[in-house]
Each structure stands twice: as structure tokens, then as C-alpha cells.
Amino acid sequence: MIFRYFKNRRRRKYLAELVTLRRSGDDLFSAGQKEEFDRILAGLRSEKDPALAVKNAEKSMEKLVLPGNGSSLRNLLDLLLVVGAVAFGIRGLYFQPFRIPTSSMQPTLYGIHYQEADAGANRIQKKFPPVLRALFFANTPARARVTAPGVLDPSSLRHGSGFVFDRTGFTIGGTTYTLPGDPVKVADYAKLDPAREYRTGDVLADGYVSLGDHLFVERFSLYLAPPERGEVMVFTTGGLQDTDGTPLAATSGHYYIKRLAALPGDTVKIEGSQLFIRPAGGEKFVRAQELSPRFAKVYSGKGGYQGHASGMGLEEIASGKPYTVPPGHYFMLGDNSRFSKDSRFFGAVPRRNLVGRAFFTFWPFSRRWGLVDRQGPVDVPTGDPGLATFPVMYKQ
Numbered sequence: 440m441i442f443r444y445f446k447n448r449r450r451r452k453y454l455a456e457l458v459t460l461r462r463s464g465d466d467l468f469s470a471g472q473k474e475e476f477d478r479i480l481a482g483l484r485s486e487k488d489p490a491l492a493v494k495n496a497e498k499s500m501e502k503l504v505l506p507g508n509g510s511s512l513r514n515l516l517d518l519l520l521v522v523g524a525v526a527f528g529i530r531g532l533y534f535q536p537f538r539i540p541t542s543s544m545q546p547t548l549y550g551i552h553y554q555e556a557d558a559g560a561n562r563i564q565k566k567f568p569p570v571l572r573a574l575f576f577a578n579t580p581a582r583a584r585v586t587a588p589g590v591l592d593p594s595s596l597r598h599g600s601g602f603v604f605d606r607t608g609f610t611i612g613g614t615t616y617t618l619p620g621d622p623v624k625v626a627d628y629a630k631l632d633p634a635r636e637y638r639t640g641d642v643l644a645d646g647y648v649s650l651g652d653h654l655f656v657e658r659f660s661l662y663l664a665p666p667e668r669g670e671v672m673v674f675t676t677g678g679l680q681d682t683d684g685t686p687l688a689a690t691s692g693h694y695y696i697k698r699l700a701a702l703p704g705d706t707v708k709i710e711g712s713q714l715f716i717r718p719a720g721g722e723k724f725v726r727a728q729e730l731s732p733r734f735a736k737v738y739s740g741k742g743g744y745q746g747h748a749s750g751m752g753l754e755e756i757a758s759g760k761p762y763t764v765p766p767g768h769y770f771m772l773g774d775n776s777r778f779s780k781d782s783r784f785f786g787a788v789p790r791r792n793l794v795g796r797a798f799f800t801f802w803p804f805s806r807r808w809g810l811v812d813r814q815g816p817v818d819v820p821t822g823d824p825g826l827a828t829f830p831v832m833y834k835q
Contacts, residue, residue: 543773546743553628577650577803658795669733701770712746742817752783
């Protein structure tokens, strides 16, 4: 009796394992697999010799192809699918990659931009071969010299889309030149001027055009701590309209990045190049840099920072009148104020539009690599603006 008990113990244990497997995989097995599985269980129960019953069941289970018992390639694909799902989950909940689209936040963050060959970063970068420059620093050469005297033909500017960089062609004195970037950007850094008489040997460009900064936006902390004045934020443009009533999403893309200037209930006004804020419940206006140290460099007058330009956007704000931020909304301004479309044009941004805090610039490897907004201004006077930004920014 005792001998029979121990002889059957292995069968009972194996039977329990197979019953558990059959039940747990019921929604994964095909009808044919279920039928074969049930046949194996029946044989395991009915065979009089316990040892033979287990042996037959093991052989049959080896032939039965169950979910997860397929090829190594299939298992690898299953693993990648799981890893991908986890990665996208992390992306959706915590960190989202984002590319700076324009120059509106320069020099804190750069969109596609020109760098002079003698810029500080290029003294190191130019030691790398072109392929590695593109890989690590995300830029391409932008060089051209006038080969025949003449004037610029304004109607000759032609915008073309390249594999990575846009290209702009133009004609001077009957000779065509091509440089990377859209027409506005090329006209700015090449100093194209229809009234200028170009001479042979004049340098149009001697530098590089970069794809701009790529960063991670941290999303989760907005659920733990409210936004603060001076933080660099990413938000969606849904429901926002330009001064002429055109939806921003239709003309300017789905995402914007700006510096949060004022909180719900704050009253703001811009006089000259100075932003004044009267905090909610406060009695007097205070300069922005006195309320948040994050604005200090914006008003440094160095490296491209120039304060906040007045006389732009909605009439109330452009005329210097006080504007009160509605409840549940935030007032956003670009650091490159003269060349930024921001809350001066489309008003305050609803809380529901906020995506997250700009967190870490991961590419390219430049002065701005690392935690966003950690760098102070370059110790060079900002100077006068060009067509699309300040020339001092070409040196960064």
C-alpha cells in the first residue's frame, strides 16, 4: 500500500502541473491544441502503470507546440514586443523625446541654426571627420564664397527639402549657390541683401548648420508639483489661436516650448523690454527677475538674451496694458523674444495643454548637453538683431 502510494506520487504531481498549465493557457490554446492536451490528460489518468503513464505523457507533451514553444526568433520577437510596450509606457508616463522646432528659445535651446566656423564648439568639433560630426554634433557644412561679382536676384531663392537638411538655392551675378537651411535662415546667416554689390571672394558662409537640440520632457512631476514661474515647459497648441484667429495647430505644429512667465491670477505688462508681474493678490508690479532667478540671464543682455520685447501681439499686451492671466491658465514667453510667437500673440495656455517640464538635452553634444536651462549666458554682448535672430548666437 505504501509502495503504491510513492509509485503514484510522480504521476499525481505531473498531472497537477499539466492541469494547471491547461487551465492557465485556455485563452491562448487553439481548439486543436486543447483537444490534444485533453487527450494527454486522459491517458495520464487511465494508464494502469504510473511510470508508463508519465513516460507517454512526457513524449506527447514534447510534440505538442504550445504558445511560447516556437522558434527562438519568435521568442525574441515576443520579448522585443514586451520591452517595446514597457518603453512606450515609460515614454507616455515619464519621459517624452522632443525636438526644438524653431529659434524662439535661443540661446537657452536651439532649433535648426547656423554656427560660425570659429565658434567655441567648432574648435573641438572640426577635428572630427564629417560622418562623426553628423553623428555626434548633428551638423553639416555651410560654406560658400562669391565666384563672380554681381547682385542678389531675390526671385532666385529656391527652397528644397533634403534627406536631413532643407536646402536653399539663390543666384548672385548669374552664379547659383546652395546652402543648408530654409530661405529665411539662409538669408539671415549668409546676410543676403538685394541692395548689396557682391565682389569675387566675398564670404557668404563659413560654418555649419545644426539640426538643433533634442531633449526629454519630464511629464510625471506635473502631477506632484504645480508649475513655477521661469520653468521651461512644453505644451500643445490645441485650442490656441493666432491674433488673426488662425488655429496654431494648423500653421505652427502641435507642440510649443516656452518659458512659463506668469501663473493663474498674475497680472503682467511689458514696458520697453521688461516684463513686470503683479502676483495674484499682490498690490504692485515687480520685475520678472526679482520674482524668479530663472529670469536673471534673460535680462543679462549677454549671449543673445535681450529681455522681452514689447509692442508685439495682442493689442492689450502690445500696448503695454496690464493683462490678467485667467484661472487655470499660464502665460508663456520665448527667450528669443523678438522672434518668438508666444502668449503675447495667442494668450494664456490652459493647464490641460501642459505636457511637461523640459528636462535633459540628449543630442547633439554641445554646450547645452545635459540638464535643460543650467547654463548661464555666454559673456558676449547681445548686440543688434539680424533677420531671424541675433548674430552673437552664431558663435554658440
